[in-house]
Amino acid sequence: MLQVTDLHVTVEDKEILKGLTLTINAGEVHAIMGPNGAGKSTLSAVIAGKDGYEVTQGSITFEGKDVLEMEIEERAQAGLLLGFQYPVEIPGVKNIYLLKSALNAQRKARGLEDMPAPEFMKLVKEKLGFMKMDASFLQRAVNEGFSGGEKKRNEILQMLVLQPKLAMLDEIDSGLDIDAMKVVADGVNSLRAEERAILLVTHYQRLLDYIVPDKVHVLVDGRIVKTGDAELAKQLEANGYEGIEESAA
Amino acid sequence: MATEEMEQLVRREYKDGFVTDIESDTLPPGLDEDTIAFISKKKGEPEWMLEWRLDAYRQWLNMKEPSWAHLDYPPIDYQAISYFSAPKRPEDGPQSLDEVDPKLLETYEKLGIPLHERAALAGVAVDAVFDSVSVTTTFKKELAEAGVIFCSISEAIRDYPDLIKQYLGTVVPVADNYFAALNSAVFTDGSFVFVPEGVTCPMELSTYFRINAANTGQFERTLVICESRAQVSYLEGCTAPMRDENQLHAAVVELVALDDAYIKYSTVQNWYPGDEDGKGGIYNFVTKRGDCRGERSRISWTQVETGSAITWKYPSCVLRGKDSIGEFYSVAVTNGRQQADTGTKMIHIGEGTRSYIVAKGISAGKSDQSYRGLVKIGPRAKGARNFTQCDSLLIGDKCGAHTFPYQEIGNSTATIEHEATTSKIGEDQLFYCRSRGISEEDAVSMIVNGFCKDVFQELPMEFAVEAEALLNVTLEGAVG
Numbered sequence: 001m002l003q004v005t006d007l008h009v010t011v012e013d014k015e016i017l018k019g020l021t022l023t024i025n026a027g028e029v030h031a032i033m034g035p036n037g038a039g040k041s042t043l044s045a046v047i048a049g050k051d052g053y054e055v056t057q058g059s060i061t062f063e064g065k066d067v068l069e070m071e072i073e074e075r076a077q078a079g080l081l082l083g084f085q086y087p088v089e090i091p092g093v094k095n096i097y098l099l100k101s102a103l104n105a106q107r108k109a110r111g112l113e114d115m116p117a118p119e120f121m122k123l124v125k126e127k128l129g130f131m132k133m134d135a136s137f138l139q140r141a142v143n144e145g146f147s148g149g150e151k152k153r154n155e156i157l158q159m160l161v162l163q164p165k166l167a168m169l170d171e172i173d174s175g176l177d178i179d180a181m182k183v184v185a186d187g188v189n190s191l192r193a194e195e196r197a198i199l200l201v202t203h204y205q206r207l208l209d210y211i212v213p214d215k216v217h218v219l220v221d222g223r224i225v226k227t228g229d230a231e232l233a234k235q236l237e238a239n240g241y242e243g244i245e246e247s248a249a
Numbered sequence: 250m251a252t253e254e255m256e257q258l259v260r261r262e263y264k265d266g267f268v269t270d271i272e273s274d275t276l277p278p279g280l281d282e283d284t285i286a287f288i289s290k291k292k293g294e295p296e297w298m299l300e301w302r303l304d305a306y307r308q309w310l311n312m313k314e315p316s317w318a319h320l321d322y323p324p325i326d327y328q329a330i331s332y333f334s335a336p337k338r339p340e341d342g343p344q345s346l347d348e349v350d351p352k353l354l355e356t357y358e359k360l361g362i363p364l365h366e367r368a369a370l371a372g373v374a375v376d377a378v379f380d381s382v383s384v385t386t387t388f389k390k391e392l393a394e395a396g397v398i399f400c401s402i403s404e405a406i407r408d409y410p411d412l413i414k415q416y417l418g419t420v421v422p423v424a425d426n427y428f429a430a431l432n433s434a435v436f437t438d439g440s441f442v443f444v445p446e447g448v449t450c451p452m453e454l455s456t457y458f459r460i461n462a463a464n465t466g467q468f469e470r471t472l473v474i475c476e477s478r479a480q481v482s483y484l485e486g487c488t489a490p491m492r493d494e495n496q497l498h499a500a501v502v503e504l505v506a507l508d509d510a511y512i513k514y515s516t517v518q519n520w521y522p523g524d525e526d527g528k529g530g531i532y533n534f535v536t537k538r539g540d541c542r543g544e545r546s547r548i549s550w551t552q553v554e555t556g557s558a559i560t561w562k563y564p565s566c567v568l569r570g571k572d573s574i575g576e577f578y579s580v581a582v583t584n585g586r587q588q589a590d591t592g593t594k595m596i597h598i599g600e601g602t603r604s605y606i607v608a609k610g611i612s613a614g615k616s617d618q619s620y621r622g623l624v625k626i627g628p629r630a631k632g633a634r635n636f637t638q639c640d641s642l643l644i645g646d647k648c649g650a651h652t653f654p655y656q657e658i659g660n661s662t663a664t665i666e667h668e669a670t671t672s673k674i675g676e677d678q679l680f681y682c683r684s685r686g687i688s689e690e691d692a693v694s695m696i697v698n699g700f701c702k703d704v705f706q707e708l709p710m711e712f713a714v715e716a717e718a719l720l721n722v723t724l725e726g727a728v729g
Contacts, residue, residue, distance in 0.1 A: 076686035088677045092699025102685035
């Protein structure tokens with residue numbers, strides 16, 4: 001589904017990713033772990049198309065299409081969706097309005113009509129209940145005055161409504177207490193499906209107790225230095241990243 | 250996203266820039282006492298009105314054009330302007346819409362104001378001012394049954410001289426300022442509204458102004474009076490064709506609210522702003538003032554300003570009556586080379602008076618925008634309160650936003666709050682929306698509309714939709 005090959009990325013003339021290769025198939029959950037500054041967030045940002053990242057070498061394809069040739073919105077329309085570590089506030093724009101615009105923009109790109117309003121409301125209310133969010137969230141401005149946990153839940157809510165093919169979650173566990181983490185993890189687990197893949201970027205193993213990945217990649221200094229299963233994450237927790245770096249070297 | 254792309258996004262074409270090919274009666278350029286006599290005669294005005302105009306003109310001759318505004322434009326040659334242009338029509342004037350030149354009606358169609366259908370559907374009574382002459386007022390009969398007078402100011406001068414003598418120039422005196430004095434001397438038409446005691450006007454009243462003829466100035470004069478416990482909601486819309494030369498628009502609007510009266514005055518202004526290099530466009534020098542003369546009266550200004558090359562405009566409230574309320578809600582968008590110096594004045598005279606100011610400025614391209622607001626609290630205005638919020642949104646890095654708040658507090662019981670923010674349209678916000686699959690253009694319009702929400706919700710429903718649409722057109726760009 002997603003193929004990243006020998007990816008080199010520069011930010012402000014500094015090389016962050018130095019030849020990263022990664023294959024994600026439909027139905028799989030991948031976790032990327034690594035120390036701060038290893039380039040974890042850079043990877044998901046480049047896939048989503050954020051400005052300021054220069055790809056100097058390598059390629060990214062999604063279902064055979066060249067992602068780097070696509071506009072930001074085209075990537076989302078193709079089914080690539082990024083859940084942000086720090087979602088921005090958009091004053092005056094209701095959460096429900098953003099959800100509806102996003103869903104209908106994606107449907108339009110796929111040649112579908114707008115979703116009828118009653119059907120949309122039913123869908124949103126169901127997902128809202130799943131994320132243990134109050135209906136008042138829909139009428140509030142996007143992320144404005146939301147607590148850290150509420151912002152993260154709101155990101156997952158969008159995933160549940162938009163149903164991407166590849167859901168990328170950047171440090172979705174940061175700043176969450178244990179109860180909020182469980183709700184977020186339940187949300188992510190409910191996305192698991194044969195036709196869908198999930199890419200988690202995280203610093204801590206903790207999240208992976210709740211969302212058990214099929215594959216764990218260790219990213220150090222811009223390269224994936226080790227790949228394994230969920231056990232690898234536990235080893236990391238026990239021995240830290242330094243042990244991995246040494247064994248890789 | 251790069252700044253250049255941002256600018257592309259907000260570049261747009263002026264949609265109302267067509268010229269209507271109509272035979273018109275236009276006075277050659279130039280201004281002297283004969284010009285004024287000509288206008289007055291053409292309008293069939295009584296002698297006292299001519300004297301009033303000449304008095305204004307003589308005072309104007311001794312006045313200086315103001316230069317304090319944060320605006321930069323070449324000197325205006327007042328002798329190069331034609332002060333009267335009217336579409337030619339049978340001498341007795343049209344008696345009904347059927348007699349109006351179809352081409353004129355077509356113009357309104359293009360502007361999206363079909364006088365027949367839409368006005369009826371929306372229940373809006375429309376007074377359309379084309380160049381200098383009021384073309385038609387719809388719904389006159391229905392309004393008359395409610396006791397509301399809604400007609401052109403020229404008609405009012407002929408038919409209701411006592412009301413005109415009682416109120417005209419009492420809010421904005423003839424020599425109030427340079428442009429108001431000029432307007433008083435040469436105003437050619439405008440609207441007149443009178444809502445008698447205890448009457449709530451049964452429909453929204455609306456005026457559309459359009460400058461069509463070349464080298465023509467438009468000087469309209471509007472007077473709205475609400476007697477005790479009367480209410481009215483009034484909207485004006487403005488457009489002009491694209492022309493290479495600048496056109497002058499110097500209007501005066503006076504509002505009078507007596508005890509417990511409420512006047513809501515909304516403006517959607519979309520005068521031609523000039524091209525990208527600043528060629529052409531309307532110079533908009535407008536004096537708008539409301540007088541809360543009665544106790545507990547309330548005057549509310551709401552404006553959405555997207556047009557004009559130069560804007561100089563400060564809709565104000567004089568809060569004379571005890572416990573009266575003044576409000577100002579504004580969205581101003583400048584793009585290209587537009588310059589706007591706009592804001593409001595709230596003059597608290599009476600006890601317990603309150604004012605509320607929400608001003609939103611959006612600057613894009615190479616435009617420059619200033620908010621200038623005065624809050625003045627007099628010695629007798631015990632317990633007066635003001636709240637001011639002004640927010641600026643910048644799109645790109647070649648535009649400017651400035652805030653000039655003035656406060657003159659004459660007693661110690663007043664409460665004043667002022668909040669101001671300036672933000673750049675967030676590239677993060679844009680990325681966030683686009684990464685959800687929303688196109689760049691829709692994302693910009695979503696963010697900008699969100700920014701303007703507080704003001705849009707003050708507009709009458711159907712005009713809120715119009716304002717949002719206008720904003721979207723304004724920010725429509727050549728993406729992709």
